[in-house]
Amino acid sequence: MEKIISLAKRRGFIYSGSEIYGGLAGTWDYGPLGVALKNNIRDLWWKRFVEDREDMYGVDAAILMNQKVWQATGHASGFSDPLVECSGCKKRFRADQLDDRAKCPECGGKLGEERQFNMMFTTHVGATQDESTISYLRPETAQGMFVNYKNIIDSFHPKLPFGMAQIGKAFRNEIAPRDFTFRAREFEQMEIEYFIAPKDWAETFEHFRNEMHAFIKDVGIGADNVHELEVPEADRAFYSKRTIDIEYDFPFGRKELYGLAYRTDYDLSRHAEHSKIKLDYLDEAAKERFVPHCIEPSFGLDRTVLAALCDAYSEDEMNGEKRELMQLDPKIAPVKAAVFPLLKNKPELVGRAREIYRDLKKEIPNIMWDDNGNIGKRYRRQDEIGTPYCVTVDFDTLEDGTVTVRDRDSGKQERVATEKLIRYINK
Numbered sequence: 294m295e296k297i298i299s300l301a302k303r304r305g306f307i308y309s310g311s312e313i314y315g316g317l318a319g320t321w322d323y324g325p326l327g328v329a330l331k332n333n334i335r336d337l338w339w340k341r342f343v344e345d346r347e348d349m350y351g352v353d354a355a356i357l358m359n360q361k362v363w364q365a366t367g368h369a370s371g372f373s374d375p376l377v378e379c380s381g382c383k384k385r386f387r388a389d390q391l392d393d394r395a396k397c398p399e400c401g402g403k404l405g406e407e408r409q410f411n412m413m414f415t416t417h418v419g420a421t422q423d424e425s426t427i428s429y430l431r432p433e434t435a436q437g438m439f440v441n442y443k444n445i446i447d448s449f450h451p452k453l454p455f456g457m458a459q460i461g462k463a464f465r466n467e468i469a470p471r472d473f474t475f476r477a478r479e480f481e482q483m484e485i486e487y488f489i490a491p492k493d494w495a496e497t498f499e500h501f502r503n504e505m506h507a508f509i510k511d512v513g514i515g516a517d518n519v520h521e522l523e524v525p526e527a528d529r530a531f532y533s534k535r536t537i538d539i540e541y542d543f544p545f546g547r548k549e550l551y552g553l554a555y556r557t558d559y560d561l562s563r564h565a566e567h568s569k570i571k572l573d574y575l576d577e578a579a580k581e582r583f584v585p586h587c588i589e590p591s592f593g594l595d596r597t598v599l600a601a602l603c604d605a606y607s608e609d610e611m612n613g614e615k616r617e618l619m620q621l622d623p624k625i626a627p628v629k630a631a632v633f634p635l636l637k638n639k640p641e642l643v644g645r646a647r648e649i650y651r652d653l654k655k656e657i658p659n660i661m662w663d664d665n666g667n668i669g670k671r672y673r674r675q676d677e678i679g680t681p682y683c684v685t686v687d688f689d690t691l692e693d694g695t696v697t698v699r700d701r702d703s704g705k706q707e708r709v710a711t712e713k714l715i716r717y718i719n720k
């Protein structure tokens with residue numbers, strides 16, 4: 294894990310939040326390559342779950358919501374983790390993550406009584422600060438969809454089953470943020486609330502279970518490292534009748550990557566009761582009104598980025614030299630190809646390489662230019678960030694119009710005609 298964290302920082306994937314001020318625990322800043330990787334994953338998700346389907350409605354709801362939303366769902370009173378404080382060093386811990394609930398893991402001191410700690414960040418909206426102006430940074434994107442259920446029904450008149458999808462930030466004041474970006478206080482979720490007739494819940498659950506695995510495969514994360522955990526009733530969120538956690542073998546252990554939950558009609562019913570607005574569905578054929586039930590596949594975007602990095606990281610030897618390698622799937626690789634002139638002090642090579650670089654960049658996003666150091670060093674640098682292809686422009690290019698294309702994983706080199714380069718890389 295240390296090697297991955299160090300590479301992520303050194304090469305501009307992920308930095309500590311507010312680093313020059315000593316950081317802010319549980320916050321992370323994505324650098325240029327991290328943003329590109331995250332955007333690629335986000336786009337894959339949106340394409341699969343929204344654009345390629347006819348039954349999904351995308352939304353982008355406000356992060357700040359009326360406090361009544363969180364009172365209705367029970368988050369204001371119940372979205373908490375068990376907290377214990379050491380009577381000696383005063384450090385605080387999540388009680389359910391301790392092996393020994395009586396003894397401080399830091400100083401060996403006595404731990405106090407367990408109490409519930411609400412994880413929502415509170416803020417105030419407007420210039421006055423009293424009970425009525427309280428708002429929260431949303432702890433899940435899900436509620437932005439439930440509160441817009443009626444808007445989607447009124448504007449699009451969808452027939453059941455249909456879903457709403459959203460990608461956005463969520464915030465939790467985690468007691469113990471840890472394991473790099475795995476448990477952060479600010480993170481991004483990609484969530485679907487899929488509305489169904491109650492009788493269809495089991496079939497829909499299976500559908501999304503398969504779709505979640507298909508997405509993981511699409512991202513290029515190896516199935517061998519992915520597992521399922523049937524969450525027992527005692528550990529399920531208060532709203533769920535069935536939950537499966539999809540877990541990944543991170544270097545720090547097997548941990549939750551995504552969750553799939555059958556939320557029943559809990560959220561819509563609670564919002565209907567608290568807002569006094571009807572949130573039901575008219576089945577015209579059966580002349581019957583009912584509150585739809587809901588299946589919720591929930592994906593952490595930052596955890597996907599982390600799992601993709603962990604899965605892709607490897608070390609090997611090439612031409613007698615050790616190398617660090619990110620075997621990212623080309624679909625999500627932040628840089629698709631890098632273009633080099635063989636020598637940077639030969640204007641004719643640099644000029645032709647620049648032209649090829651510009652032509653590629655017009656057609657394929659995220660093409661990189663590199664003319665620093667020797668070719669071997671450039672290859673190592675691109676291997677580290679997962680660039681699938683390196684394109685070298687040399688003297689033969691000026692003669693016969695071909696370039697050397699070098700494959701990241703095998704190191705194999707091939708001469709490719711310049712006019713076929715875009716098709717070659719796209720393929």
Ligand code: GAP
Pocket residue numbers: 432433434435465467474475476477478479480481482484549550551552589591592593594595596
């Ligand atoms: N709407 C349901 C929900 O929020 P969750 O299991 O609490 O369920 C869903 O969160 C997903 O969000 C998790 O599977 C994980 O990928 C991501 N997630 C949750 N807490 C996180 C945290 N503190 N840091 C990073 N990602 C987190």
